Amino acid sequence: MQSRHGRALVLLLLLATAGGALSSPAQTVHVLAEPSPFKDVFVLSLAQDLPANLRVVDEPEVADVLVALGDAAFTRAMAQGKPLLGVHVSRALSEKAVQEGYRCAAIWAGVSLANQLQLVRTMMPLARRVGVVLGADSVWPAELVRGFRGPLKLELLPVKNARDLGDTLRENLNHLDAIVLPVDDALLGPDAAKLVLLTSYRQRRPVFGPDLTFVNAGSVASYYASGSDLVSEAVQRLRVFADTGEWGASAFVSRPSVVVNEHVASSFDMHYRDSGALQDALQKAGEAP
Template sequence: MDALKPFWHRKAILVLWCSLLFSAASIADIALVVRERQPMAEQLAKTIAQGLKIPSQLLTLGDKQVDWSSFDAIVLLGEPVLDAWQTPTDSPVVAVFVSRESAQRRSALLKSAIYVEPPLSRQITLSKILLGFDVRLGVLVSDAFAASAADEVAKVQREEFVNIYPLSDLNNLNRTLIELLADNQALVGVYDSELYSPGNIKNILITAYRQNRPLIGPSSAYIKAGSLASTYSDLDDVSKRLIEILSAGLNNKQWAKQDYNPYFQVRYNEQVGRSLNLSLPDVNDAVKALMKAEENRHELP
């Protein structure tokens, strides 16, 4: 009998651990789903739990024997998770860190979503704040994004100074880009991973700066490559908006439509600004001016 004591002791510990694990899963109201665990996702889960004052649990797509319908809400983090999600559930599903294109493609699945990219209208307004409201701006887009770009341009002040250049064939990129740069004083990029691919962005930047034309956007990821400026939403901004969406949805059954994040920051490439002899305003002042412009589209910031 003494020889069996270690076995029964280990078994008791295992049973206790499993019961605790099951209990933790059963009381978690919010599930945040990732492809793999990362510190950023763990911080988001912690912030959501604190902000809503209800438990949250970080899970991966590979986790087995999860009763997804037991959660009050499920948050999918990133496009790979959104694209791979095939689990039927009655729980409301929200997506974050996903593009507008991906979220709209799976809109039937989602109660709400926060787009990862900044809206083009915000990038255009930033360009006007930095360069002047009468500066002519060119927007280079692929045909697939032309209609949505036109909708965004219609939201900004003095839209007559903004020109859209649709591109149906990437083989015509150089010709269209040269035409845009000849007729405009800056290029505003859109969130299009094919058009603004690593292979194309180098050519776009070199061609633009040869003519002393800055690139604004398409996102803060391009700042290091040589973009002059961009708006972006950091983890705190995403957390703040996600807490608002979940709170309204869970408490009042009012789920916000999928949209761009209203909370954001501004980032500059100071070296590019100096090379173009530009005096850039304080980033906090730029954020305030952008927020004012978005609050009232009919007033100049």
């Protein structure tokens, strides 16, 4: 008799626990972005990867949490006053939003300076002096470059605008082993990309970064945030927020992808000349992010 009572009590406790879990509705998420194939793929992938306590909805009005892709969508979303996660958002914009008291965080556009320096060290083990180009809207603050301590000696190359870029490179490339570029749409447009890469070839100094597009155009290699990287990071951020009610600090993606321009890497006689070999080398060295 006591055994049956004990089993009944356990069953009641289990039912009560299950009932409590079922009675807690999933938090809803809406993705704001300009219409594009990338948005469609991002929303579909996000919906598939979210845990059971989170689900994507079509209307922002009924959402508990907003996800905004890009600066324009992030700016619009701030006006709605809901918890907000920016994805591929400029660092300056997200930091301004936090300072103004918005309940938000962002996955910044680009990758960390530390990631890009990993590439230089791995592909050019003998490199010592590396120039870092920075404009007014670049993702890395100048203080980060000035305060860097490590096996590479960094030289800050401030550039006011795209017109000054060519002169800055021509004046400095000869005494540097390589150049690292940040994500900066205002500074590094298509015309600037052509200028940078042509100057690099003429003076035989390799350029690293800032992203996949530049590597396809002639940069040696770059870490970059792929679409799947951004989805994975967003899922992790949303999971933590659903569990704790806190976003944590804004940051770059924690595990970016890597790409190498094989032709350019070969022309500079780089240590690694394809993306797979470079990724393996980083992982074996314990340096992969």
